[in-house]
Amino acid sequence: MSDSRLLGAGIYTVPEASRLTRVSSARIRRWLKGYEFKSKRERHHSNPVWTGQFGALDDKLAVGFMDLMEIRFVRAFLERGVSWKTMREAHVAAKVKLGTDHPFCAHRFATDGRAILLQQAQESGDGCLINITDDQREFERIVAPFLKELEFDGGVTRWWPLGRAREVVVDPIRNLGQPTVNRSGVPTRVLARSVKANGSIESVVRWFEVAPEEVRDAVEFERTLAA
Secondary structure (H helix, E strand, O other), rough: OOOHHHOOEEEEHHHHHHHOOOOOOOHHHHHHHHEEEEEEEEEEEEOOOOOOOOOOOEEEEEEEEEHHHHHHHHHHHHOOOOOOHHHHHHHHHHHHHOOOHHHOOOOOHHHHHHHHHHHHHHHHHHHHHHHHHHOOHHHHHHHHHHHHHHEEEEEEEEOOOOOOOOOEEEEEOOOOOOOOEEEOOOOOOHHHHHHHOOOHHHHHHHOOOOOHHHHHHHHHHHHHHHO
């Protein structure tokens, strides 16, 4: 892969992606690589849910920013009780109809996604997905919080995990997509670790020449990831 494809795409190791999405590393690998399993005496292969942005880099699976956002959406539906089989089928249907390998984080999913999933729910008979998509308010309870955190310009360009009024941003063109405080561009992990080491937000503000709210938001964000 040429280095140009990495520029502005964000890049994460599987453990980093797991930390940011709260999805286990094992599940992320299965979703992006597929996996082998046995049924009685036969061996089967389950294909990836979607084609990742990078595949393997230096023989290690790499996750891109769009992959990261897709992982979050898939997790949200699975946690509502949607079956894994239906989730895979719905993702394929959405991918075809929206024309993208990452359909759940496409801007059009906000308007077209419910109809796509409702059709798939009825075809599969999955009661949980039928309940989600048949109720506009339930669908919005799942999707709206994610979309409010995302910034779009054609496709999704930034993720504001604490909300867009706060300082923490995950932007694939800044710090390779690592969580960063918006104004000064310092990674949140650097600020949070500095506060932990020194016990004072005020001293970190002086050392890094950043605003107090940037440090406070960085500490809060890193604390939520560790919880």
